[in-house]
Amino acid sequence: MNHKVLKSKIIKIFKKYKLSNEHALICANAIINAELVDAPTHGLSRLKMYCDRINKKLINPRPKIKIKKISQSISQIDADNSIGFVAADIAIKEAIKNAKKTGIGLVGIKKSGHYGMSGYYAEQAVKKNLIVFCFTNAPPAIAPYGARKSLFGTNPVCFGTPTSSKVPFILDTSVSVINRGKIRVAERAGKKIPEGVALDKFGKPTTNAKKALAGVQLPISSFRGSGLAWMVDILSGVFTGGNHGGRVKDPFDDFSGPQNIGHLFLVMKSNLFVGNYSKRIKENIKRVKRLPKIKGVKEILYPGQRKHRRYKKNLNKQINIPFNIAKDLKKLDA
Numbered sequence: 001m002n003h004k005v006l007k008s009k010i011i012k013i014f015k016k017y018k019l020s021n022e023h024a025l026i027c028a029n030a031i032i033n034a035e036l037v038d039a040p041t042h043g044l045s046r047l048k049m050y051c052d053r054i055n056k057k058l059i060n061p062r063p064k065i066k067i068k069k070i071s072q073s074i075s076q077i078d079a080d081n082s083i084g085f086v087a088a089d090i091a092i093k094e095a096i097k098n099a100k101k102t103g104i105g106l107v108g109i110k111k112s113g114h115y116g117m118s119g120y121y122a123e124q125a126v127k128k129n130l131i132v133f134c135f136t137n138a139p140p141a142i143a144p145y146g147a148r149k150s151l152f153g154t155n156p157v158c159f160g161t162p163t164s165s166k167v168p169f170i171l172d173t174s175v176s177v178i179n180r181g182k183i184r185v186a187e188r189a190g191k192k193i194p195e196g197v198a199l200d201k202f203g204k205p206t207t208n209a210k211k212a213l214a215g216v217q218l219p220i221s222s223f224r225g226s227g228l229a230w231m232v233d234i235l236s237g238v239f240t241g242g243n244h245g246g247r248v249k250d251p252f253d254d255f256s257g258p259q260n261i262g263h264l265f266l267v268m269k270s271n272l273f274v275g276n277y278s279k280r281i282k283e284n285i286k287r288v289k290r291l292p293k294i295k296g297v298k299e300i301l302y303p304g305q306r307k308h309r310r311y312k313k314n315l316n317k318q319i320n321i322p323f324n325i326a327k328d329l330k331k332l333d334a
C-alpha cells in the first residue's frame, strides 16, 4: 500500500479510538516511519495492541500531559498514561527547546507507554543540529546476569549527532541480541528465531519464538549487555518516576494496569566545547571510513546510514502488509 494512503487509514483509526487530530497524526507519522525504515516490528504490527489498550482504558486517548519546568534546561513530564508516541514527541520538542536556550535540555518522562523507535525522536534533535541521547525502559525480557528470570526490558540505547552531511549518525540499539518485536513477529508468523538469542523457561537454548517469549532473551555481550539494560532502567525508570525493576507491564499480555514507562531525553548543542564541531565530526567519520576493509565489505557505514538509505528507497515503494496484519487493519478500519 502507498504510505500516504496507509497514513490516512492509521489517522482515521486512531481518531476512531478517540485520539485528537494532532495526536493521531503524531502516532501515524511514527508508525509509517518505522515501516519506511524497514522496522515493521515497531510499525503496523503494534497498531492493534495500541487500540486494544485504549479500549481497556490502559492508554488514555485524551491525556492531560503536564510539563513541569525544573529549570531553564530541565523539565519533567507526567504523560497521564498517554500513548508513548505522543508523550515522546512532546518531550523531545521540550528537550530541543531547552537545549536551544541554554545549551543542554534534559527531560524526564513518567506515565508513558511504548513509544516505538528511539532513533525517530533522536532524529528530530539531530535535524536541529543537536547531539542527543534517548533512553526508554521496556517490559521484562532479559534476565539480569546471573538470574534465571527476566526483569530488564530490551531497553534501547540511542545516541545521535549531526554529521555535517544530510545523513545523521544515529546509533539506536536494543541491548538484547535481537529486539523483542522480531520474536513476536516470528511467533505470529509461525517462524523460528535464530540460535543464540533466547532461552526457554527452563533455561535451555531455543529457536521456538513462543518458548522464547515465555523464557528469557539474551543480552548482548553477557554481563555487559545486562549492565547496559540496568543502566537504561535506572535512567528511564528510577530517575524519572516511571515504573522500573521489572514493573513495566507487557503491552501485549498484561492488562492489569497502564505501563507507566519512563523515558529520558538529553539534548546538547554540538558547539558547547569547540566552535568547529561540524569540521571535527566530518574528519572523525572520514578517518573511520578510509580504513582498509575486510573481505566482502564495500563501505564502512556509520550507524543510521543504512536506515537513511532504506527510508529514501522505500518512499517510492509500496508498503508490504503481511496477511495477518492486513486482517487486523481491516477490522480496526471497519
Ligand SMILES: NC(=O)c1ccc[n+]([C@@H]2O[C@H](COP(=O)([O-])OP(=O)(O)OC[C@H]3O[C@@H](n4cnc5c(N)ncnc54)[C@H](O)[C@@H]3O)[C@@H](O)[C@H]2O)c1
Binding pocket: 039, 042, 114, 115, 116, 117, 118, 119, 136, 137, 138, 153, 154, 155, 156, 158, 170, 171, 172, 173, 174, 175, 178, 179, 180, 301, 302, 303, 304, 305, 306, 307
Ligand atoms: N520502545 C521500546 O521499548 C524498544 C525496545 C527495544 C528496541 N526498540 C527499538 O527497536 C529498533 C530496532 O532495534 P534493534 O536493536 O533491532 O536495531 P538494529 O539491530 O537494527 O540496529 C542497531 C544499530 O546498528 C546500526 N547498524 C546496523 N547495521 C549496521 C552496519 N552495517 N554498520 C554500522 N551500523 C549498523 C543501526 O544503524 C542501529 O543504530 C530501535 O529503533 C529501537 O529503539 C524499542
